Amino acid sequence: MAEPPATVTLTIDGRAVTVARGTTVWHAAEQAGIDIPIFCYLDRMPPLGACRQCFVRVEKMARLQTSCTLVAEEGMVVSASTPDVRGAQERNLEFLLINHPLDCPICDKGGECPLQDQTFAYGSGRSRFVELKRDFAKPVSLGSVLVLDRERCILCWRCVRFGEIVAGDDALKGFERGFQTEINTPFTQPVRSKFIGNTISICPVGALTSRTYRFQARPWDNDAVPSVCNHCGLGCTVWLDVRDQTVARVRPRETPDLNDIWLCDLGQFGFEWLHAKDRLTRPLVRKNGQLVETTWDEALDLVAARLAESRQRGAGRVGVLGGARLTNEDNFLLRRVFREIVGTPHLDHRLDARPGSASLQVAWGLRGPLAAIPESSLLLLVGCDITEEYPIAWLRMKQAVDHGAQLYAIHPKPLEIHRFITGRLIHSPGAEGVVLAQIANAVRGQKPDAKVLQEAGVDPAVVAGLVARLRAAARPMVFIGKNALEGPAGTTVLHAAQRLQAAGCMIHIMRGKGNAVGAALMGVLPGPGGWTAPEMIQQAARGALDVLYVLGGDPATEVGDAHAWAAAREHTPLVVVHDLFLTATGRDADVVLPALTYAEKHGTVCNLEGRVQQIEAAVRGPAGARGDGAILLELAARLGAEWSYGGWEEIFADARAAVPGLEIGAFRTPPPLQGDWPANGALPARSADLVLITGEVLFDRGSMTARSPAIADLAGPPSVWVHPADAASRGLVDGALAQLSVGAAGLVLRARLTEEVPPGRVYVPRGYDAVPVNRLLSWDQPLVTVSLRAIDAAAAAGPGSEVAP
Amino acid sequence: MIRRRWGQVLGMLRGLSVTFRVLFRPPVTTTYPDEKTRVEERFKGRHWLTRYADGLERCIGCELCVIVCPSQAIFVQAAENTPEHQVSRGERYAADFQINMLRCIFCGFCEEACPTGAIVLGHDYELAGYTRASMIYTKPMLTEPYPGAGGRDPHREI
Numbered sequence: 031m032a033e034p035p036a037t038v039t040l041t042i043d044g045r046a047v048t049v050a051r052g053t054t055v056w057h058a059a060e061q062a063g064i065d066i067p068i069f070c071y072l073d074r075m076p077p078l079g080a081c082r083q084c085f086v087r088v089e090k091m092a093r094l095q096t097s098c099t100l101v102a103e104e105g106m107v108v109s110a111s112t113p114d115v116r117g118a119q120e121r122n123l124e125f126l127l128i129n130h131p132l133d134c135p136i137c138d139k140g141g142e143c144p145l146q147d148q149t150f151a152y153g154s155g156r157s158r159f160v161e162l163k164r165d166f167a168k169p170v171s172l173g174s175v176l177v178l179d180r181e182r183c184i185l186c187w188r189c190v191r192f193g194e195i196v197a198g199d200d201a202l203k204g205f206e207r208g209f210q211t212e213i214n215t216p217f218t219q220p221v222r223s224k225f226i227g228n229t230i231s232i233c234p235v236g237a238l239t240s241r242t243y244r245f246q247a248r249p250w251d252n253d254a255v256p257s258v259c260n261h262c263g264l265g266c267t268v269w270l271d272v273r274d275q276t277v278a279r280v281r282p283r284e285t286p287d288l289n290d291i292w293l294c295d296l297g298q299f300g301f302e303w304l305h306a307k308d309r310l311t312r313p314l315v316r317k318n319g320q321l322v323e324t325t326w327d328e329a330l331d332l333v334a335a336r337l338a339e340s341r342q343r344g345a346g347r348v349g350v351l352g353g354a355r356l357t358n359e360d361n362f363l364l365r366r367v368f369r370e371i372v373g374t375p376h377l378d379h380r381l382d383a384r385p386g387s388a389s390l391q392v393a394w395g396l397r398g399p400l401a402a403i404p405e406s407s408l409l410l411l412v413g414c415d416i417t418e419e420y421p422i423a424w425l426r427m428k429q430a431v432d433h434g435a436q437l438y439a440i441h442p443k444p445l446e447i448h449r450f451i452t453g454r455l456i457h458s459p460g461a462e463g464v465v466l467a468q469i470a471n472a473v474r475g476q477k478p479d480a481k482v483l484q485e486a487g488v489d490p491a492v493v494a495g496l497v498a499r500l501r502a503a504a505r506p507m508v509f510i511g512k513n514a515l516e517g518p519a520g521t522t523v524l525h526a527a528q529r530l531q532a533a534g535c536m537i538h539i540m541r542g543k544g545n546a547v548g549a550a551l552m553g554v555l556p557g558p559g560g561w562t563a564p565e566m567i568q569q570a571a572r573g574a575l576d577v578l579y580v581l582g583g584d585p586a587t588e589v590g591d592a593h594a595w596a597a598a599r600e601h602t603p604l605v606v607v608h609d610l611f612l613t614a615t616g617r618d619a620d621v622v623l624p625a626l627t628y629a630e631k632h633g634t635v636c637n638l639e640g641r642v643q644q645i646e647a648a649v650r651g652p653a654g655a656r657g658d659g660a661i662l663l664e665l666a667a668r669l670g671a672e673w674s675y676g677g678w679e680e681i682f683a684d685a686r687a688a689v690p691g692l693e694i695g696a697f698r699t700p701p702p703l704q705g706d707w708p709a710n711g712a713l714p715a716r717s718a719d720l721v722l723i724t725g726e727v728l729f730d731r732g733s734m735t736a737r738s739p740a741i742a743d744l745a746g747p748p749s750v751w752v753h754p755a756d757a758a759s760r761g762l763v764d765g766a767l768a769q770l771s772v773g774a775a776g777l778v779l780r781a782r783l784t785e786e787v788p789p790g791r792v793y794v795p796r797g798y799d800a801v802p803v804n805r806l807l808s809w810d811q812p813l814v815t816v817s818l819r820a821i822d823a824a825a826a827a828g829p830g831s832e833v834a835p
Numbered sequence: 836m837i838r839r840r841w842g843q844v845l846g847m848l849r850g851l852s853v854t855f856r857v858l859f860r861p862p863v864t865t866t867y868p869d870e871k872t873r874v875e876e877r878f879k880g881r882h883w884l885t886r887y888a889d890g891l892e893r894c895i896g897c898e899l900c901v902i903v904c905p906s907q908a909i910f911v912q913a914a915e916n917t918p919e920h921q922v923s924r925g926e927r928y929a930a931d932f933q934i935n936m937l938r939c940i941f942c943g944f945c946e947e948a949c950p951t952g953a954i955v956l957g958h959d960y961e962l963a964g965y966t967r968a969s970m971i972y973t974k975p976m977l978t979e980p981y982p983g984a985g986g987r988d989p990h991r992e993i
Contacts (some may be wrong), residue, residue, distance in 0.1 A: 135897030135950045136927040169926060245913040245927050705844045 031271070038105035042086075049102055056084055057099040057279040058112055066110050067148045068118055068232045070186035071098040074291065075195050081126070081186050083148070086110045094118050099141060116152070123153040129183045130235070139236030141249040145184065146234065152584075164209065173220030174743035175227065175299050176243050182214045183237035189213060189229035196292070197225040198450060202610035211238065212366075214232040218783035224421050224728055227298035231281060242299050242740050249736045254773040255648035256283055258629045258635050259297040260355065262398070262728075263542040264289070264422050265495045265637025266297055269647040270629055275646060277304050277629060287401035288641070293521070294421035296728050296741060301629075303737035304649070305608045305659070309610055310624035311654035320621065321612075326656070326664075329621055336604050336670035345373045346559070347576040349566040352608075353379035353549035354542065357633030357645065357726075359681040360659040361545070361552035362688070364581065364671075366515050367662045369553070371669045372422030376575075379549035382512075382588045384809055385564040388520025389512070391707065392674030394541040394550065394637045406501035406536075410496070411439040411463055412523060414511025414540045417446050418727045420638070423509075436503075438496050439514070440488075442723050443751075445789045452494035452499075456788060458811050459721045460714035461486035464518025465493070465524065467709060470495040470526040473533045485713055492641055506535045513725055515541060518812035525709040537703050540638070544582075544628075548636035551689055551698055564589075566810065573599035573609065578606045581658055582597045582625065584733055586614035591809040601659035608658050612801060613733045624655035631657050632678045640698035719815035721791045722770070722806060730797025748801040750779040752818065757783050762820045769821045772814055778821065792818060841894035872959050878892035879941045881959035882934055883985030884978045885952065892922055892978065896929035900954055908938035909945065922985040932974040936962055957985050 039048045042059060047062040051622065052075060059066050071082035079099040081286050086097045089107040094115065099109070127149065134140040166180040166516045185204075190213060193201040201223035205214050215221050230238045252271035259280070266289035269281045280301050282293035313329035314321040340347045351370050353361045361379075368374050376452040383389045403409070403426035407797045416424045424447065431437055436452040438443050442459045457465050464486050472478040478497070481492040500506055506633060508530055514523045527537045542550075551553075556562050561569055567589060570578055578598065599605055599618050607619040615624045628635070630651035656664075657683065666673055675681050686692045729735065729745035736742050750770055752762060762768055768781040770792065779801060796804045807814055865872055874880070885892050896913030914930035922928035945954050964970045982989035 132927070135899065136895050136925055141902075157959070160988050243895065248902070250902045251898070 036103075036634040038102050038104045038106075040102050040104070040108060041071060042108045043110050047102075048651075053102050055086060055088075055095070055100045055102050055106070055108055058102045058263070059086075059097065059108070061318070061401060064110055067123075067152050067257075068096055068098060068648065069144060069148075070188060071201050072188055072232055075191050076186075078187060078191065081265055082122050083119060083126075085122070086114050087112055087812060098302060109539060110566065118315050120154045123149055124159075126184050127153070129697060131163060133182075134236075137179075137182065138239040139182075139242060139258045143236060143322075144234040145309060146798055154660075166212065169239075170214075170218060170239070172215055172218065173222075173226075174740045175295060176230070177239045177241050177244060179237050179239070180213065180214070183213055184235055184350065185211055185213070186193075186234055188232045188234065189238055192225075192229050192232060193223065195432075196228070196428065197223065198431075198447065199223045200226065200663070201226055205506050207332065216694050223698065224294050224296075224417055225292065225425070228278050228282070228292050235469050238750045240279065240299070242302065246823035247278045252278055253648075254281075254504075255564055255571045255646050257645045258631060258637075258643045260544040260635065261296050261300060261363075261543065262294075262422075263394075263638040263644055264419050264420050265635060265641065266293055266422055267643065267676060268293065268297060270301075272319065272648045275649050277301055281816050287399060288637075288639075289422050290425075292425055293727065295744065296421070296735075296803070299737055299740040299744075300738045302739060303610075303734040304627055304629050306611070306737040307673050308612070308737075309652045309655065310622065311331035312570045312611060312618075314622040316620045319580075321617070321619075329623060330661070330664050330668060333604075333621055334665050336577055337665070338669060340803075341372055343576065347574070348372050348374040348376065348409045349561070349570060349575045349577070350377040350554070350579045350580065350581070351376075351381055351563055351566065351585055352375070352581040353552075354381075354546040354585035355629055356543065356545060356549065356658050357628070357635055357678070358548040358552055358642070358685060358692075359633045359678045360657065361549045361554050361660070362681055362685040363662040363666075365553040366535060366673075367671075368579070371558060371666055371671050373440065375557030375612070376566050377560065378556055378563035379546055379554045379583075380563050381583045381585050382516075382590060383562065383564055384516055384590050384812070385562075385565075385568060388515040388524050388707070389541055390562050390564075392515075392524060392539055392703065393704060394539045395534050395547050395640055395700040396538045396540075397702060398538075398639050398700060399639055399697070400426055402505070403427055403507065404433060404435075406430055406503070406505040406507045407433075408434045408499050408506040409435055409437045410440065410500075410506070410508045410511045410535075411437070411445070412466055412508060412527075413441060413514025413517065414439075414509045415441065415445060416511075416540075418475055418725065419511060419578060420540060421728060435509075436496075436499050442791065443725075444785075444787075444791055452498055453489075455488040455492055455496075455709040458485075458487040458714070458716070459723055461488075461520025463515050463709070464711060466514075466523050466526040466530075467711065469493060469500070470529040470533070473500050473530060482713070486596070490706045500533070502529075506530075509540050510537045511540045513723075515539070515608075517777070519710065521707040522709045522711075523530055524703065524705065525707040526818060528705070528707070531703050538633055538699070542638060545635040547638055547640055547700075548634070548642075548780060549641075551636055551692070552685060566596075567594050567598040570602045573601045575602050577606065578602045580604045580615055580619070581608045583612040584609070584615045584799070586618065587732070587799050587804060590804055590807050592802060592804040592807070594809055595804075599711045608661060609733070609735050610655075611737070614802070623661055624643050624652070625661070626651045626655050626657045630655075631659075633659075634678075634682055634694060636698065640700060642692060642694050642698065644694050677774065714813055717790075717815045720813045720818055722772075722794060722816045723787075723791055723805070724794050724796050724803055727795040730795060732797045732799050735797070745798075747780050748798040749782040749795065751782045751784050751787045751795075753785060753787055753789040753791070754783045756782060756792070756818070760818055760820060762818070767821050769819050770806065771819075772808075777801050777803065777806060781820075792816060861863065864932045865989070867973040874960065875930075878960075879943045879946075879956040880960055881936075881957050881974070882939075882945070882977055883955050883957050883987075884932060884956055884974070885980040885985045886979055886989060887924070888989040890982060891924055892928060893927045893951045894924060894932065895923050895951055895953070896932075897926045897950060899948040901949060903944045904941060905944065906938045906940050908940075909933070910935075929974065930976060934972045934973055934977065936970045937965075937967065938942055943962050945987055952987075952991065955987050958973050
């Protein structure tokens with residue numbers, strides 16, 4: 031039988047339109063430039079035909095047809111603007127408006143509302159409905175960020191289907207029947223999702239609105255400035271809507287091969303810190319043990335003098351930590367100032383790495399574009415909590431799963447997305463290297479050792495299934511996360527991953543926040559003879575450094591061993607910090623310089639794909655604060671350099687000369703894994719005590735997120751996750767205060783009883799600055815065993831403990 | 836010759852007849868500012884933000900006046916009503932409302948656009964000031980002190 035032709039030609043409003051076979055009539059009309067009104071259909075999801083707005087007349091078909099669900103066929107004759115079609119569209123709008131409250135003047139969607147626009151374009155301008163409208167209590171709060179107005183809802187189902195099809199979290203659902211149908215969460219509980227902000231942007235009416243943006247501005251008040259989110263490392267493109275020098279909201283900026291039209295809730299609602307009242311505005315210098323406000327000249331003169339002094343004492347007595355929050359241009363200047371003028375090789379942006387950890391031995395980033403993930407038929411997550419660390423990447427993985435891809439996760443605890451995971455490989459802490467090595471061996475033909483796998487805590491049958499699929503898979507991908515790289519088996523994981531790479535897997539190193547990849551590209555890495563960040567901290571503790579220069583980072587809470595940082599601080603005569611707020615590091619520093627955020631700077635940044643993107647300054651920032659690049663240029667001038675840069679473009683031009691291939695829009699994809707990593711086949715010793723595992727969470731209370739009320743609220747209080755069995759034996763109940771101790775160090779946290787953590791382990795989310803978990807961790811001991819006990823609230827303030835808020 | 840002179844005298848008398856006729860009418864000039872000129876009912880002068888009879892503000896902070904204003908003279912910042920702090924009917928009210936009287940051209944579009952009849956143009960036309968800052972009318976200056984103070988019926992429905 032002959033193949034049907036790949037295209038069909040149909041007639042719409044008298045115009046011949048040729049489209050690919052399988053295209054719907056609505057899309058065919060769109061391609062021909064014919065506008066058909068629509069509400070329920072969104073081209074990221076399959077058509078539904080719920081709103082009945084897109085009616086067209088098709089010759090030889092009995093009734094009017096919904097064009098979004100109708101597939102175009104050869105020779106179809108469609109009319110989209112005849113009086114009967116226009117009449118049907120007009121009557122449908124009248125029906126939709128019967129129950130719509132028409133409270134546009136108080137509705138946040140007013141001015142950017144598809145229902146308003148289409149009523150204006152296609153409606154009759156009058157209503158024959160004189161009876162009482164449907165009445166719901168409104169507005170209804172659904173958690174920290176979402177406000178629901180059921181009267182405005184036209185039941186298009188976009189938000190419900192977003193949760194089912196795109197995010198996979200089923201956050202919103204339809205309840206009741208007929209006239210009483212409503213969108214809601216079960217029992218109107220706070221919505222549980224990491225992507226709920228997207229339902230606000232796709233809602234065609236004002237039924238779902240944002241709590242942070244509530245009544246803040248009208249669309250005509252805002253200037254939209256293109257920028258790039260700098261929370262996780264994926265660099266999603268955003269619009270910063272600015273009203274009167276204030277960012278009123280953040281919206282996704284469509285980039286089909288990056289974040290598409292989506293954004294996670296941290297990106298969408300985590301921006302209020304930009305305008306926090308306690309942003310630093312004056313330089314601080316320590317005098318007589320106190321940090322006191324001073325002038326820029328005095329602070330910069332002091333820092334420059336001390337840097338020059340150190341330079342005279344010999345090269346390499348200055349260390350630089352941080353850079354992931356800066357732009358490429360700032361990082362380029364950072365490298366130039368400290369390598370060329372100060373003459374130190376000790377620069378590193380990887381603050382949170384352990385000495386000798388695998389993270390320090392591999393280039394971070396995705397080895398292929400994010401948009402290629404849905405083409406893969408097998409995805410393996412190794413120590414990578416994807417929804418917590420890189421949520422937008424999860425949306426791509428969800429697409430792959432919908433296309434039939436298999437998802438496996440090697441992790442010490444179950445993941446939030448467990449119902450999409452084909453095979454769970456929940457291993458005992460520290461055993462990820464052994465498990466991955468067994469898998470790599472099996473893919474290359476060796477038989478996996480069932481006994482070893484069982485000892486590591488994983489099911490050999492699941493491993494066998496994974497191995498069989500890995501051999502047959504198209505474009506298999508392995509995502510190695512921070513948990514695996516920073517764990518005791520990091521190099522074993524890399525060793526195994528390299529062998530999987532040889533067997534055809536693409537290996538992604540999912541590591542780095544903000545512009546970490548850009549910092550690495552610009553050379554904020556140890557030079558010849560230079561120390562890595564943890565080595566710098568260890569050396570500083572021995573008094574080897576005169577100056578520690580910290581930019582846009584908070585080592586006091588980020589370094590994986592609080593005692594190591596404290597020792598470094600104590601034995602370094604001068605610690606200089608650039609930051610937005612007085613962080614834990616800043617409070618102990620000698621000089622604190624107020625810096626600007628990504629929303630206040632022009633420049634470029636790189637994401638985990640190595641994609642170079644431009645950002646624009648949206649607001650001026652607090653008077654008195656200066657950009658990191660500007661501060662570094664001032665220092666350079668004081669140290670005798672005669673540089674003149676007329677703007678970020680000139681710095682970027684210099685950076686391009688130094689880094690080939692650096693162009694806006696270009697990709698600087700990191701090379702495939704190549705290295706000689708030692709493998710260790712031994713399993714860590716089993717412990718009778720509770721093993722502490724930590725991990726990144728999307729919503730936390732760090733220096734920025736704690737100042738974003740919506741995010742701090744979503745994060746909740748600092749908690750320790752305990753399996754109910756472990757809790758019962760210790761007399762802990764859900765929500766009670768618990769003391770977690772390692773030796774003399776202790777933290778007081780709220781117990782969260784959950785089966786999302788296996789027995790014998792406790793999980794503590796990182797990123798809560800008030801309760802820094804790194805006080806319990808130690809670089810010498812990759813696996814920490816802890817004791818956990820219930821305490822009463824009165825004892826919480828006792829010595830050696832931190833009080834939970 | 837005589838005919839021509841006679842014509843000139845007649846013309847002069849005709850002209851003077853207007854003078855004499857008006858001479859005995861009451862004068863049209865007023866002694867402003869001692870005496871104020873009466874304005875027509877639909878005169879468009881200084882704005883008022885009116886109230887309902889129960890004292891709640893009519894303005895809901897929708898900013899339709901802002902977008903319709905041809906001289907971009909209006910600034911509005913909305914906020915949310917709470918049961919403890921109910922400023923207007925419904926969910927939304929204007930936390931801040933400013934009109935730059937130096938920019939306003941008194942076209943009355945704001946009054947036409949207003950969905951609740953909150954903003955009205957009153958009869959007050961004495962709007963001079965000594966400083967630019969004094970010409971930015973703020974919400975306390977614009978809001979009528981009691982329902983009906985702006986000259987409109989507080990019971991009227993829009």
